[in-house]
Amino acid sequence: MQLFPCPFCGPRSESEFHFGGEAGNRRPEGFRAVTDGEWAAYLHERDNRRGPASEIWMHMTCGEVFRMERDTVHHGAVRSFALIEGGGDDGLAH
Amino acid sequence: MLDNSARWRPEPDWENARLEGRTVAVRAVTGLAQRLVSGDLDRFLARHGLGCDVGALGLASGGRYAVRVARDRLLVVGLPASECADGWHADGYAVTTMGSALRVLDARGEGVRDLLARATTVDPDDPGPCAALRFFGLTCTVYFHGDAQTLRIHVERGLAASLWEWLECQPLLSGGAGGG
Numbered sequence A: 001m002q003l004f005p006c007p008f009c010g011p012r013s014e015s016e017f018h019f020g021g022e023a024g025n026r027r028p029e030g031f032r033a034v035t036d037g038e039w040a041a042y043l044h045e046r047d048n049r050r051g052p053a054s055e056i057w058m059h060m061t062c063g064e065v066f067r068m069e070r071d072t073v074h075h076g077a078v079r080s081f082a083l084i085e086g087g088g089d090d091g092l093a094h
Numbered sequence B: 001m002l003d004n005s006a007r008w009r010p011e012p013d014w015e016n017a018r019l020e021g022r023t024v025a026v027r028a029v030t031g032l033a034q035r036l037v038s039g040d041l042d043r044f045l046a047r048h049g050l051g052c053d054v055g056a057l058g059l060a061s062g063g064r065y066a067v068r069v070a071r072d073r074l075l076v077v078g079l080p081a082s083e084c085a086d087g088w089h090a091d092g093y094a095v096t097t098m099g100s101a102l103r104v105l106d107a108r109g110e111g112v113r114d115l116l117a118r119a120t121t122v123d124p125d126d127p128g129p130c131a132a133l134r135f136f137g138l139t140c141t142v143y144f145h146g147d148a149q150t151l152r153i154h155v156e157r158g159l160a161a162s163l164w165e166w167l168e169c170q171p172l173l174s175g176g177a178g179g180g
């Protein structure tokens, strides 16, 4: 069992969490002005970095959505940040 | 003709359901007023004189208390609708009656920590501020009530029979009178 840190609840089993995607992958704004290329990039193109990664996760039991810094090589969960406290990589929840 | 009625057992008779083990016993608690409060929790707690909320494996007492289930959400027990109506309140919180949504079980005895070890992954010596956790794989609200040997578990009503069957299968609780 691996422990992930929920910014509110503290350390909990990884099985209580759900992956929400790479942090900073913002939905393109502009409705009809958004090109199909931009939309496809938003849906499908990922950085998928080797090593330190910044990701959005949800703690299913409390409903908290947060950003977590995790390493994709050794899988260590380094730190988590509450979006409500400005913990997104640009201070926004997205 | 296909008859699915035999595939599942009927729900326990919750008023009389009991599981008795050597060190722990479980029964259902019925008739509790349960409310969900979301929003400005400090103002809600102050307004209704509820003091501090209870976190994971925290100790609640009496018939009126608040349990923390998320950063901005409480499960409040024993607060009647006559004192606080459902809906949005100008103080900055919303109240919803949850009495029918959740079943409540009490597990009592010196074996409750063994039951916790079996059902959860939470560290009993550092459980954290939030009482919503996975108990037998289900999202439940779990805390102590009255004393440190009485564990109270709120579970979604539709999943309560499944949790009860799991409890029946536990060596901790086998060998006693069935409740189904």
Ligand SMILES: [Zn+2]
Residues within 6 Å of the ligand: A006, A007, A008, A009, A010, A059, A061, A062, A063, A064, B130
């Ligand atoms: Zn949490």
